[in-house]
Amino acid sequence: MNYVIIGNSAAGIAAAEAIRRADAAGKITVVSDEPYHTYGRPLISYYLLGATDRQRMLYRPADFYEKLGIGTRFGVRAERVDPAKKKVFLRGGKSLSYDKLLVATGSRPFVPPAEGLDGVQNKFTFMTLDDALALEKALTPASRVLIVGAGLIGLKCYEGIAERAGSVAIVDMADRVLSSVLDAEGAAVVQRRLESRGARFYLSDCVEKYEDGVARLRGGGEIGFDILVLAVGVRPNVELVKEAGGAVGRGIVTDAHRKTSLPDVYAAGDCCESTDALTGRQAVLAILPNACAQGECAGKNMAGVPAETADAFPLNAVGFFGLHVLTAGCRDGESYTERDGETYRKLFYADGRLRGFILVGCPERAGIYTSLIREKTKLSDVDFELLKKQPLLRAFSREARAGKLAQEV
Amino acid sequence: MKRIYVNEKWCLGCHLCEYECAFANSGLTDMVRALKGKTIHPNIRVEDGDDIHFAVNCRHCKDAPCLKGCISGALSRGEDGVVRIDKDKCVGCYTCILLCPYGAVLPGPDGHAAQKCQLCTDNLCGYPNCVKHCPNNAIVYEER
Numbered sequence: 001m002n003y004v005i006i007g008n009s010a011a012g013i014a015a016a017e018a019i020r021r022a023d024a025a026g027k028i029t030v031v032s033d034e035p036y037h038t039y040g041r042p043l044i045s046y047y048l049l050g051a052t053d054r055q056r057m058l059y060r061p062a063d064f065y066e067k068l069g070i071g072t073r074f075g076v077r078a079e080r081v082d083p084a085k086k087k088v089f090l091r092g093g094k095s096l097s098y099d100k101l102l103v104a105t106g107s108r109p110f111v112p113p114a115e116g117l118d119g120v121q122n123k124f125t126f127m128t129l130d131d132a133l134a135l136e137k138a139l140t141p142a143s144r145v146l147i148v149g150a151g152l153i154g155l156k157c158y159e160g161i162a163e164r165a166g167s168v169a170i171v172d173m174a175d176r177v178l179s180s181v182l183d184a185e186g187a188a189v190v191q192r193r194l195e196s197r198g199a200r201f202y203l204s205d206c207v208e209k210y211e212d213g214v215a216r217l218r219g220g221g222e223i224g225f226d227i228l229v230l231a232v233g234v235r236p237n238v239e240l241v242k243e244a245g246g247a248v249g250r251g252i253v254t255d256a257h258r259k260t261s262l263p264d265v266y267a268a269g270d271c272c273e274s275t276d277a278l279t280g281r282q283a284v285l286a287i288l289p290n291a292c293a294q295g296e297c298a299g300k301n302m303a304g305v306p307a308e309t310a311d312a313f314p315l316n317a318v319g320f321f322g323l324h325v326l327t328a329g330c331r332d333g334e335s336y337t338e339r340d341g342e343t344y345r346k347l348f349y350a351d352g353r354l355r356g357f358i359l360v361g362c363p364e365r366a367g368i369y370t371s372l373i374r375e376k377t378k379l380s381d382v383d384f385e386l387l388k389k390q391p392l393l394r395a396f397s398r399e400a401r402a403g404k405l406a407q408e409v
Numbered sequence: 410m411k412r413i414y415v416n417e418k419w420c421l422g423c424h425l426c427e428y429e430c431a432f433a434n435s436g437l438t439d440m441v442r443a444l445k446g447k448t449i450h451p452n453i454r455v456e457d458g459d460d461i462h463f464a465v466n467c468r469h470c471k472d473a474p475c476l477k478g479c480i481s482g483a484l485s486r487g488e489d490g491v492v493r494i495d496k497d498k499c500v501g502c503y504t505c506i507l508l509c510p511y512g513a514v515l516p517g518p519d520g521h522a523a524q525k526c527q528l529c530t531d532n533l534c535g536y537p538n539c540v541k542h543c544p545n546n547a548i549v550y551e552e553r
Contacts (some may be wrong), residue, residue: 051501363503364516
């Protein structure tokens with residue numbers, strides 16, 4: 001069997017590992033337009049922060065490909081898939097044949113057009129190692145940096161460069177930071193922490209026009225800058241499948257086996273849409289655990305081992321200068337809130353089940369909450385009053401607890 | 410594989426396992442020097458209720474959620490089945506803490522890396538020290 005995997009990050013690697021576990025002899029080739037050994041993409045901000053380095057960023061050990069007998073085509077872009085001929089065409093004219101193909105192409109930064117943006121010299125996005133290296137090269141202790149986007153990417157970028165730049169301003173259309181994962185009160189806690197490190201926020205605002213080193217805001221203000229980081233959002237890389245005639249919605253459409261509408265073509269990770277277990281809606285849940293689970297599932301099916309992925313839901317863990325923010329699920333239904341200084345705990349529940357949570361500054365044992373969402377545990381079966389204060393296994397029945405602690409799981 | 414299991418009804422709530430864990434992972438051979446006057450950060454934690462006590466540590470799940478969520482590749486499974494964390498690679502994002510259904514992956518004391526039970530394969534003991542010193546056999550190390 002001849003397997004080709006396009007994409008060298010979480011989904012692609014998980015698939016390669018699953019294939020190799022099931023098929024010791026099959027030929028596996030991983031294609032990536034990045035010229036690097038697999039690395040933890042979300043680690044680029046930690047790299048700038050000095051909390052990791054190029055060696056420690058490796059997502060798998062240095063001998064990973066060799067040990068698993070995986071062929072690599074790095075630094076070359078897959079440009080087209082021909083599902084009839086079962087071929088992937090690479091930039092430069094070469095092609096690869098496949099029996100089973102995985103598209104794990106991830107996403108790319110979305111850069112909305114803005115007046116004068118083309119004329120900005122020092123502008124960067126913040127998704128890849130090359131982005132981080134380029135930004136690092138341009139940064140000086142005197143740099144005035146403007147980050148557009150106060151989401152996960154923009155704020156992690158801020159943390160990474162806060163000590164390496166002269167000043168940093170952050171603009172976002174939303175009225176709060178991390179608007180996709182936090183409510184107003186949780187966001188305010190995070191914002192205060194970032195402001196204490198020198199970040200200047202311009203919220204409910206946007207850049208209307210870039211002029212010579214100045215961003216003019218819709219709200220009337222202006223920000224002088226030397227370096228611009230665009231972290232507005234991302235778009236799934238669906239083109240390979242779309243142009244080959246495969247079904248694409250918000251992302252590449254797959255079934256629960258991670259098979260696309262094209263024969264012998266699978267897709268996994270941030271380029272795909274999946275069903276949100278809580279809302280039932282199709283969404284691009286671009287989070288690493290999801291990419292890894294989908295990649296593993298696709299790999300198994302490609303190698304002939306039947307597998308399905310369960311529906312996922314949003315999960316995010318992020319920290320800023322030691323303040324940890326853990327969130328899951330959605331923010332609807334009834335809620336319970338506890339606040340104390342920089343600690344903020346909010347649980348959302350409806351129909352007798354936990355639907356989501358926000359934990360700022362209190363990460364301990366959060367996975368116990370996550371499991372309540374995942375398992376759709378009836379809150380009448382646990383001591384919810386106890387759980388509101390703290391995630392504890394003591395809140396479960398003795399039988400349920402024995403199932404967790406007294407048997408193989 | 411052999412794992413640690415908890416017999417809840419035999420747990421006295423003495424917390425000795427926590428001290429033995431902290432000692433085992435201190436790198437020192439003298440318990441007094443390792444623990445006296447120090448705040449301990451063990452990988453096993455006892456939960457106490459009105460009339461129940463039990464210890465919790467990593468279950469080394471067959472399909473471990475923490476492994477799938479790790480953004481840095483710091484978490485991995487050895488050929489012996491043990492789920493381990495490379496604290497040097499860990500950047501402390503705490504995705505593993507968000508994913509562990511047992512609350513068994515813990516924030517490290519320095520906040521920069523997570524920590525978890527590695528069945529004393531990573532220290533001088535070679536055999537789970539919490540199990541060895543549990544006075545009432547409430548923690549056992551066996552195949553189930």
